[in-house]
Amino acid sequence: MTKRITTPFTREDARTLKAGDTCLITGVIYTARDAAHKRLCELLSAGKPLPMEMENAIIYFVGPTPAKPGQAIGSAGPTTAYRMDAYSPALIAAGQTGMIGKGKRSKEVIDAMKQHGAVYFGATGGCGALLSKCIKKAEIVAYEDLGAEAIRRMEVEDFPVVVIIDSEGNNLYETGREEYLASRRG
Amino acid sequence: MRIIQAEKITDTVRRLCIEANCHLTQDLKDRICDCRKCEPFPVAQGILDQIIENYEIADQNNVPVCQDTGMACVFLDIGQDVHVEGNLEEAIHEGVRRGYTEGYLRKSVVRDPLDRVNTGDNAPAMIYYNIVPGDQLKITVAPKGFGSENMSRIAMLKPSDGIEGVKAFVIKTVEEAGPNPCPPIVVGVGIGGTFDKAAYMAKKALLRPVDSVHTDPFYAALENELLEKINALGIGPQGFGGMTTALAVNIEKCPTHIAGLPVAVNINCHVTRHQSEVI
Numbered sequence: 001m002t003k004r005i006t007t008p009f010t011r012e013d014a015r016t017l018k019a020g021d022t023c024l025i026t027g028v029i030y031t032a033r034d035a036a037h038k039r040l041c042e043l044l045s046a047g048k049p050l051p052m053e054m055e056n057a058i059i060y061f062v063g064p065t066p067a068k069p070g071q072a073i074g075s076a077g078p079t080t081a082y083r084m085d086a087y088s089p090a091l092i093a094a095g096q097t098g099m100i101g102k103g104k105r106s107k108e109v110i111d112a113m114k115q116h117g118a119v120y121f122g123a124t125g126g127c128g129a130l131l132s133k134c135i136k137k138a139e140i141v142a143y144e145d146l147g148a149e150a151i152r153r154m155e156v157e158d159f160p161v162v163v164i165i166d167s168e169g170n171n172l173y174e175t176g177r178e179e180y181l182a183s184r185r186g
Numbered sequence: 187m188r189i190i191q192a193e194k195i196t197d198t199v200r201r202l203c204i205e206a207n208c209h210l211t212q213d214l215k216d217r218i219c220d221c222r223k224c225e226p227f228p229v230a231q232g233i234l235d236q237i238i239e240n241y242e243i244a245d246q247n248n249v250p251v252c253q254d255t256g257m258a259c260v261f262l263d264i265g266q267d268v269h270v271e272g273n274l275e276e277a278i279h280e281g282v283r284r285g286y287t288e289g290y291l292r293k294s295v296v297r298d299p300l301d302r303v304n305t306g307d308n309a310p311a312m313i314y315y316n317i318v319p320g321d322q323l324k325i326t327v328a329p330k331g332f333g334s335e336n337m338s339r340i341a342m343l344k345p346s347d348g349i350e351g352v353k354a355f356v357i358k359t360v361e362e363a364g365p366n367p368c369p370p371i372v373v374g375v376g377i378g379g380t381f382d383k384a385a386y387m388a389k390k391a392l393l394r395p396v397d398s399v400h401t402d403p404f405y406a407a408l409e410n411e412l413l414e415k416i417n418a419l420g421i422g423p424q425g426f427g428g429m430t431t432a433l434a435v436n437i438e439k440c441p442t443h444i445a446g447l448p449v450a451v452n453i454n455c456h457v458t459r460h461q462s463e464v465i
Contacts, residue, residue, distance in 0.1 A: 035302070065250050065292040074290055075244075075253040080333045080366050102424065103333070103366035124233055124424060125333065125368035126457045127240040128253035147304050148253075148292045160236075162426070173365050173425050180227045180427030181420040 008056035011117035014097045017163045019170035023121065024158040029058040029100070031152040033079050036143055037087035044090050051142035051151060054091060058098030060123075063148035064132070073138040073154070075128030078102040081120070085109050092118045100161055110169050121161035122172070134159040188265070188321040190465055192272025195325065198463050199281025199311075202327035203258055204289035206461040207250045210241050213395040214372075214433070214458055221370060221430040230428025234370075237423070237456055252457045255291040256329030258282045258311040259389065265320035275313065283307040285327075294332070314386065328393060328460035334367035334453045340385055343447040352377060352449050353412060359451040360416050360432065365425020368455035372396060373416065373435045376450040378442035387438035388452035393460050396434035409435045423456075433458075 005013065007027030017023070030052050032040065043050055061081050065074030081101030088099060089112035097118045102125040113120065123131055137155040144150050164172045218241075222234040244251040260278050270277075286293055286308035295309065296302045312330075339359045343351045356375055363371075376387030400406035412435040422428025433456065442448060 063253060063292060063294070065253050065255060066290045068249065068290045071249075074292070075250040077253050079254070080336065082366065102368065104364060122424065122426075124236045124240075126252045126455050127236050129244040129247070129249050129251055130236060130240040132249075133243070147306065148294065149304075176229060176425070176427030177420045177422065178427075180230070180422055180429075183227065184420070 007058060009058050009097045010056050011097055014117045014119045015167045017119050017166055019163050019166045019172045019175060021163040023161050023163065025058065025161060026157050026159070027155070029060050029154050029156055029159075030141070031060050031062050031064070031154060033061050033063050033149050034083050035146050035149045036151050037084050037091070039143060041087045041090050044094055050094070052153065055095035057096050058100060059091070059096060060154065061099065061101035064138070065128070065148075067138070071132070073132055073135045076132045076135055077128030078123045078125055081105055088112065092116050104173065105165060110165060113165065113167055114169050117167045119163055119167055120165040122164040123159070123161050131159070187267055187269050189269050189271055190323055192270055192274060192277035194465060195270065195274065195277040195323070196281040196284065198325050198465060199260060199278050199327060200285040200288065202325060202461045202463060203282060203285025203291065203329065206327050206329055206459045207255045207289065207291055208244050208248050210251060210457065210459065211395070211461070213397045215241060217396045217433045218370070218456065221433060225428055225430050227422060227428040229426045230422045230430055233423035233426065234430060250291060251459070252331060252455070253292055254294065254331035254333060255286065255308075256331045256459070257295060258286070258308060259314070259328040259330050260311045261314045261316070261326040261328065261390070261393065263316050263318045263324035265322045266317055267321035268323050278311050278313055279309040282311045283309045323465040324462060325465065326393060326460055326462040331455060331457065334371060334455045337363035337367040338388070338450070338452045340381065340448070340450040342381065343449055345445070345447050347447055349408070351447070353415070355449050356412055356435075356451055357415055357419070360453070361419055361421070363453055364421055367453045368457070369421055369425060370423055370430045370433045370456050372433050372454045372458040373412070374452040374454065375435060375437045376452070377437060377439040377448070379440045379448060380442075381448055383440065384448035384450040385452070387440065388450035391436035391438040392452060392454050392458060394436045396436070396458070400437060405437050405439060409437055
């Protein structure tokens with residue numbers, strides 16, 4: 001069964017989701033990838049304010065292609081998340097409750113997710129043309145100089161994701177593969 | 187001697203950059219559809235359906251299949267009887283600049299690996315020159331995304347490691363990559379040569395159509411065996427489990443030194459892009 005999520009996405013919301021759940025997200029999410037994460041964490045370390053609200057925020061690891069005329073945004077699928085592993089624990093401690101990406105995460109990130117109540121969602125990698133149809137509006141809120149890596153505020157509607165790692169540390173990459181291999185043996 | 191104007195090369199590269207990023211080749215689409223038919227695991231079927239819908243949207247709307255529109259890898263087969271009037275290398279970079287700007291493609295290149303300032307136009311291209319007989323010029327543009335590039339590996343095996351060592355290294359590379367390179371993947375393997383030549387062959391192997399059979403029956407059999415073993419790992423589309431971990435394994439090989447057995451594995455995602463044109 002597909003679950004509907006609306007933002008803001010609270011820690012309580014995060015704790016209701018289980019690895020393997022398919023979800024549709026509607027509301028506001030923020031984009032950030034390598035360079036923006038680095039800057040956000042530098043601000044946190046310096047005790048300075050962030051350029052967007054981190055409390056109950058979902059961050060989408062994406063660097064979209066430029067919008068063609070008439071598009072809200074260009075192709076916008078997830079980037080590989082482990083490159084954000086150095087930064088995600090600090091942002092989760094600062095209030096972030098959701099991440100959308102693809103690929104494995106470190107133990108440190110999963111520990112932070114368990115401690116604070118956060119979820120790691122997967123969107124289908126390499127499906128940027130399909131996913132961009134669920135993005136209704138996109139505007140740059142910080143770091144325009146980073147181009148594709150700027151932080152964008154996106155309004156999404158029924159954005160399809162699956163819970164890869166839940167707030168208890170259950171991991172679809174492990175359970176999904178085991179389930180498939182068990183089905184072949186059985 | 188045949189004269190080709192540099193401007194013609196710029197325009198061809200420009201066009202190929204856009205075409206390669208928005209339209210997958212038919213052999214790849216057919217292979218994805220075949221795998222969807224054979225895939226027994228429901229979660230994996232759902233992901234493959236999304237992948238098919240995605241490239242159909244890209245085809246219809248002329249938009250990039252993936253937001254990582256890659257570094258532009260440009261392969262040139264230059265006939266030895268061709269003379270290029272103008273600056274060949276600059277013509278290629280300019281084609282990339284125009285293609286990525288006019289085609290609304292993402293600019294993903296930084297000018298220096300350590301200071302990391304974006305060049306703003308996706309130049310420079312990574313260019314591979316090959317001199318061949320004849321008076322034609324074949325240009326192939328293969329935009330390479332880095333989600334899969336980062337999962338690629340090289341090993342300088344010992345001759346005593348032999349074929350079993352090669353198989354083990356390829357499979358280990360794919361298994362360790364797991365979900366990161368956006369499976370189902372295409373696996374390019376380069377065996378032999380030198381350190382750098384093996385890596386080049388692995389990349390070049392990704393240009394071969396996924397439905398083609400290796401000309402050497404021994405290597406054709408090795409490709410099939412590796413594909414079967416990779417798809418027995420159970421990683422599946424996006425790493426959520428399933429049969430379809432790889433769409434193809436393509437091998438390139440060449441002579442090597444008595445002391446060495448270089449093996450390179452260049453992984454590409456299900457968006458394995460390349461378009462060619464002969465001038």
